[in-house]
Amino acid sequence: MKQLFCLLLLLSQAPLFLQAQSNYKPGYVINSKNDTLKGFVDYREWLKNPREINFKQTQAAATPQKFTVANANGFAITNAEYYDKFTVNISTSTVELAQLSHSPDTAYTTDTVFLQNLVNGKNVSLYAWTDNLKSSYYIFNKQTHTIEYLRQYLYFDEESRSVTGINGYISQLLRLAYQYLPGDTKIITRIQKANYAESDLTSAVIALNGGKATQQTVNSNSGVRFFAGAGLRYSKLQFNSSAGQAGPFSNGIHDNAISPVIAAGMDLLINKYTEKLLFRLEITGAVNSYHFSEASATNITTNALDVKVYHLSAVPQIMYNFYSTDKLKAFIDLGVAMNFYKYNNYNYTTTYHYSTITSVTAQNKYPDLQGFEFSIPVKAGVQINKRMEVYGAYWLPSSLSKYLYFSADQSAFQAGVNYIFR
Template sequence: MRVISLCLCCMLMTYAVVAQRNYVPGVIVTSKNDSLKGFIDFRNWYQSPNEIDFKESLSNGNEQHFKPADINGFKMAEPEVVYVSRKLRIDITKQDVNSLNEKTERIVQDTPVFLMRMVTGRYNLYEYVDKFSRVHYVYDAVDVPATELEYIQQYVERASGSGIFTEEKYKDQLAALFADNAALAKKASQVAYREPNLKKLFLAYNNYKEPGAQTSEPVTVQKKKRLPVTFGIMGGMAFTSYPFKGSAYIGLGEYENSKGPIGGIWADIPLGRNGRNISFVPELLYKKLETTGALHGIYAGQIVKFGFTYLQVNTLFRYTYPTKTPIRPYINVGLGNGFVIKTNENGLLRSPDREWEVAIDEPRKYEQTLIGGIGVKIYKVSAEARYTTGNGFSPYPAGRTAIHSFQILAAIGF
């Protein structure tokens, strides 16, 4: 019952922050190309936003909501990001492993959307991430409407053999765009469908065209966005069981489960823009293990007590599921490395009329742990349910001190 109550408390604390906003200074470019200064609710969008929230001042409680059809775009100073609104016909068919294993109808979207600006000049380059988290690159110009650079993977049934086929139409599109520069047109026919490659190509062409352009178009490039490394604190409760096994005496007993606090500090380090939903999470935690065991068999009637304090360094990899809302579920997997910093109990009582003895000579000071967990993050607050299993403190090959722990954790970032 206590576990359930604690879990509910963590979830309530997490959902309590849904109402929070992250307003940063920004500018709305209206449909008449006027600038409306104020504050934009920045959500660190993974998928391109369908709507943004805007306030003219932080003290103003009235929010305005803008869809791509309502405005020409918006920009923010920190982080430095510019979105433009364009009417775009685009293929958003899923291209994940499951979808590519069978023939499916293509899904074409033909609506105004927000595109994130990557390069400007004679030709502008944009990025669009659709509702299926598929990344698209789009270009336009003064006299050229927004057009998708087409990179299509699909399952095709043929007499000669069915399978997944890739159409790299974007290479022909780029070669035609840059046809007046033979060197760049050749590079375009070989360029990879990746942000850095396409940005470099568009920037080179725009710089080439700028000196001879009749109407000067300023050449700019979106600065490399450094995904922020976040830090924070975490804490919660650990519910631990001790299924010791083996022929050694410590394996011949029944051990009490224990519960106790666990807490420490953490960092979340994103592993790159294209994998922005994958991160490396190191943690430094403080924890205690305490249990009492009643031995049986030839050791019936004897009692052992163990208690150790650990500093544990966890190295986790986290996958955060991309959503359009602040509520983002995630999973953690990784390893823990625990180091005993204090021995609180290590006693053996053979009978009530005798003194306590040392139960284990030189207990192992290093514990290895496998870790898995699921959680949810809302803005800077997260809650997680985690399971760990470790090899414990026994140095005896015939006495395995397996330690299993179910943990409920809450964390906040700074």
């Protein structure tokens, strides 16, 4: 379809937009002289630890400064993520089941990198490093000013035919518990039960600080927002029939309807600081009125149908902002609509013309139109100044009937404006 081709063309051009976008948020950089430069950091949804960042001391600055481990000791996005520079051993073993070695792989490389600060405590701090292989965790001892890799090595045990782990991190954390919290049996139990996961390690390290540590990285970057809006929908109801098969109307007969549409819903933001990817649940409502009238080839009969369709939809969808700045975002959206239909007390009428005599027969609720059906809407648009959303959408055809030899397919174009509540 032409509409789908346009959408695919838009998707193919997305990388060009991605190169130009920025997302500056309040933060700071600690330069190589340990001076703190306050300003704005270009915040991305980093799936692995960044090697470099762009920084502006003012939003209006034309050219950003680039910082790496060569000229910065750390940086932060205020109230979101914090990074410090360390030279550490980075494990090169994999955790992918298909690639596991058959014995513990303790190989590592040494590198100077930005580690993400998960917990900042008076006794110990927890850091994370994520690369293409896995996420690794590090513990910084405030007393000795040393940082060490929390060791875990997974391998495939041929004898037991199962994945086996060497959990060195447990003994490392227990050693710190004996150092800072001697005699505390609760922390011992907590550490022994801890999995090699951010949530468990964060909980254990906060406990190692007496429960008073500052968790530098927020517990969750996710967020919720709500919206409401209105628009216009241009709908088409078309009858299609199999070759040689009779239906209420000829193959391809259709009618169009223009109706207002209202919408409201909520968005679940994967990262509320970047708003790049989100899940949306939208409720829409519209009323479409269709009129069909078709005369036979000899003009002896005329078939007619007037039907009003009350259309309520619940549409879970995925929205992706392929271009994203603080004031302007451009998005594409794909959903699966659960459509609920109600109809007026419609009749399918056949008018017979015999010379000067006219007779009319009516079939109530024919054709039988169903009350529920799925459809797929695709959408594209822009968000302006964080509040206003302007979009266009296309609803792919879905059938309102379940007859074997003919169908009544409804499709629609829609344009609208939403207001986002923050």
